[in-house]
Amino acid sequence: MWARMAARLRKESMSEAITGYLFVSPFLVTIGTFIFFAAIYAFYLSFHKYDLFTPPQFVGLGNYRRLLANTDFRIALRNVAVYTAGVVPVQTAVAMALAVLANQKLKLQGFFRSAYYVPCITSSVASSLIFMWLYYKQGIVNYILSVLRLPSNIDWLGNPSTALPAIMTLVTWTTSAYFMVVFLAALQDIPTSVYEASRIDGASGWQTFWHVTLPLLRPSIFLVVVLGTIGCMQVFDQVYIMTRGGPLKSTMSIVYLVYTEAFGDLRFGYGAAMAFALFAVIFVLTLIQRKYLDVKIEY
Amino acid sequence: MLLNVMASGDGAAAGDALLVGSHPRHRWHAITRQARAVVTYAVAILVTIVTLAPFAFTISASFKTLSEVLEWPPSFIPSRFILDNYRAVWTVSPLFPRWLLNSALASAITVLTNVFFCSLAGYGFARLRFPGRDAIFLATLGTLMIPGQITLIPRYIIVHRLGLVDSLAGLVLPDVARVFGVFLMVQFIKAIPKELEEAAKIDGCSRFGTYVHVILPLCRPVLAALTIFTFQGTWNDFTWPLIVLNSPENFTLALGLNYLRGQYYTFWHLVLTGSLFNIIPMLIIFLLFQRYFVQGISMSGLKG
Numbered sequence: 001m002w003a004r005m006a007a008r009l010r011k012e013s014m015s016e017a018i019t020g021y022l023f024v025s026p027f028l029v030t031i032g033t034f035i036f037f038a039a040i041y042a043f044y045l046s047f048h049k050y051d052l053f054t055p056p057q058f059v060g061l062g063n064y065r066r067l068l069a070n071t072d073f074r075i076a077l078r079n080v081a082v083y084t085a086g087v088v089p090v091q092t093a094v095a096m097a098l099a100v101l102a103n104q105k106l107k108l109q110g111f112f113r114s115a116y117y118v119p120c121i122t123s124s125v126a127s128s129l130i131f132m133w134l135y136y137k138q139g140i141v142n143y144i145l146s147v148l149r150l151p152s153n154i155d156w157l158g159n160p161s162t163a164l165p166a167i168m169t170l171v172t173w174t175t176s177a178y179f180m181v182v183f184l185a186a187l188q189d190i191p192t193s194v195y196e197a198s199r200i201d202g203a204s205g206w207q208t209f210w211h212v213t214l215p216l217l218r219p220s221i222f223l224v225v226v227l228g229t230i231g232c233m234q235v236f237d238q239v240y241i242m243t244r245g246g247p248l249k250s251t252m253s254i255v256y257l258v259y260t261e262a263f264g265d266l267r268f269g270y271g272a273a274m275a276f277a278l279f280a281v282i283f284v285l286t287l288i289q290r291k292y293l294d295v296k297i298e299y
Numbered sequence: 300m301l302l303n304v305m306a307s308g309d310g311a312a313a314g315d316a317l318l319v320g321s322h323p324r325h326r327w328h329a330i331t332r333q334a335r336a337v338v339t340y341a342v343a344i345l346v347t348i349v350t351l352a353p354f355a356f357t358i359s360a361s362f363k364t365l366s367e368v369l370e371w372p373p374s375f376i377p378s379r380f381i382l383d384n385y386r387a388v389w390t391v392s393p394l395f396p397r398w399l400l401n402s403a404l405a406s407a408i409t410v411l412t413n414v415f416f417c418s419l420a421g422y423g424f425a426r427l428r429f430p431g432r433d434a435i436f437l438a439t440l441g442t443l444m445i446p447g448q449i450t451l452i453p454r455y456i457i458v459h460r461l462g463l464v465d466s467l468a469g470l471v472l473p474d475v476a477r478v479f480g481v482f483l484m485v486q487f488i489k490a491i492p493k494e495l496e497e498a499a500k501i502d503g504c505s506r507f508g509t510y511v512h513v514i515l516p517l518c519r520p521v522l523a524a525l526t527i528f529t530f531q532g533t534w535n536d537f538t539w540p541l542i543v544l545n546s547p548e549n550f551t552l553a554l555g556l557n558y559l560r561g562q563y564y565t566f567w568h569l570v571l572t573g574s575l576f577n578i579i580p581m582l583i584i585f586l587l588f589q590r591y592f593v594q595g596i597s598m599s600g601l602k603g
Contacts (some may be wrong), residue, residue: 013428016428016429016506017429017430018429019359019423019427019506019507020427020429021429023419023427024423024435025420026416026419026475026476027416027417027419027439027476028439030473031439031442031476033457034448034454034457034473035445037441037453037457038449038454038457039450039453042450042452045452052456052459056558098346101339101342104339104343106340106343112347114585114586115347115350116316116346116350118350118582118585119350119586121531121535121581121582121585122354122535122581123536123537123578123581124537124553124576125535125553125557126556126578128573129556129557129560129570129571130354130357130571130574131353133368133409133567133571134356136369138369138373139373141358143372143373173349173350173399229397234446234447234448236448236538237537237538242359258448258451258452262451262452262455263455268452268456270452271452272449275446275449275451275452278446278448278478279445282446
């Protein structure tokens with residue numbers, strides 16, 4: 001009798017295992033092909049010369065060596081560094097301020113929150129096209145500046161010194177609200193008792209924010225900084241649509257360079273090597289940020 | 300109230316909400332509280348203006364003639380409201396309806412496949428026992444760290460090998476099931492009480508039957524979130540369509556808009572009107588389902 005039961009159990013768990021594999025298989029096949037295999041294949045390609053039509057040709061570290069000597073790559077790396085260093089702190093601060101604002105008890109708060117979030121659901125194409133028009137020499141941005149008696153009549157996207165900051169402003173405008181939601185969720189997670197304790201200790205509102213709220217938001221700050229950095233390092237859409245890397249390569253980003261190398265000049269191996277170099281930079285940055293920002297909090 | 304006073308982070312004393320009375324000091328507190336409310340509303344309105352103004356300018360431009368769109372100084376309200384741009388965007392670029400249709404099809408297909416495959420896999424990972432389950436799940440989560448630009452080139456090569464470049468199939472195939480979706484589903488399904496499934500099991504329901512009749516109906520809120528995120532991902536995507544599609548008649552709307560701008564370089568009235576067709580469907584979905592947006596983000600564990 002025991003043997004029969006065990007056999008039945010085995011049969012049952014066997015059929016459960018088969019069902020389990022069947023349930024996860026469509027998903028596994030998709031990401032197995034387009035992520036796992038793709039990532040390994042990209043690594044393989046980065047050591048080869050490949051143009052899609054002739055078989056890959058092994059070149060060892062040739063692609064990576066060429067990369068180090070490539071001035072465009074160095075320019076792109078510097079642009080992306082400036083871009084990330086500018087966007088991430090501003091967007092993190094704006095997102096936190098928006099979250100505090102969205103956490104107030106206001107009439108119409110639902111309307112305000114939705115309004116803050118609208119730039120975030122707008123496609124990169126639509127927002128880039130709209131801002132191209134706003135940034136026109138005779139456009140609305142210059143008009144507003146002239147009304148405020150600030151320097152205007154600037155060709156924002158046509159000038160090498162203003163094109164990158166113009167794109168940075170657009171991206172901060174679009175992505176801040178996304179990170180606002182992260183901070184808002186964290187703010188709403190902080191127990192009221194923490195604030196009560198701070199009040200009993202006689203802390204002012206500002207002191208409470210600085211010494212209680214902000215430290216408790218640290219895990220979220222870490223997350224927002226890491227995700228923001230990863231996103232910024234990979235900037236492409238806005239560059240492609242608004243400036244094509246110009247003027248004078250002042251907005252050329254690494255992914256834009258990967259795009260032109262791989263899909264413009266059919267240098268897939270070289271493009272893959274570039275993508276891996278960027279990945280390495282992102283990875284190191286994440287580790288550094290983790291060392292300085294990450295902390296576990298339990299209530 | 301207390302929570303919001305504290306979190307507001309401004310300089311007023313914390314307890315004033317509880318202490319409004321006739322004492323002069325308390326009256327003073329009531330006044331500062333009112334002043335603070337006024338300032339908070341002012342800031343909220345100012346931020347709303349900053350986030351919405353570009354759209355307001357775009358909508359206004361869509362009712363203007365080209366010369367008025369480009370005139371200096373710019374006016375906010377059109378001198379005469381015209382609907383010509385909405386007509387012209389369909390006729391000047393005859394492919395415009397095609398782009399709209401392509402975007403709708405691609406988005407609908409990815410939403411349906413993601414809802415089905417991700418919930419199925421989510422149930423598998425959350426509830427079924429099979430060898431290697433946890434290791435496989437962890438490995439798939441690990442792929443979230445691989446940046447999209449790494450897999451872009453191989454994706455294209457694979458789709459090229461399959462002969463699917465420049466087709467709807469090639470556009471949607473790599474995205475029929477996303478890791479994020481499975482992650483969302485696993486989190487949600489794990490929180491469903493097991494007793495609900497056991498009842499179905501006793502009634503002789505198969506695993507697939509349990510999935511269809513018990514799990515899926517309970518998953519409605521998370522499926523709504525998944526629908527929104529997937530729709531947004533495909534509807535707004537630019538990079539992948541740019542790479543995989545070549546012929547203008549196969550373009551999605553996002554790609555088509557950029558093409559329109561390249562073709563008719565100075566036709567800003569049409570480009571701006573066209574971009575509203577890209578923004579408004581997404582906006583409608585957002586307004587209808589916005590609570591799931593926020594839920595989805597906090598459910599994904601993004602709150603840290």
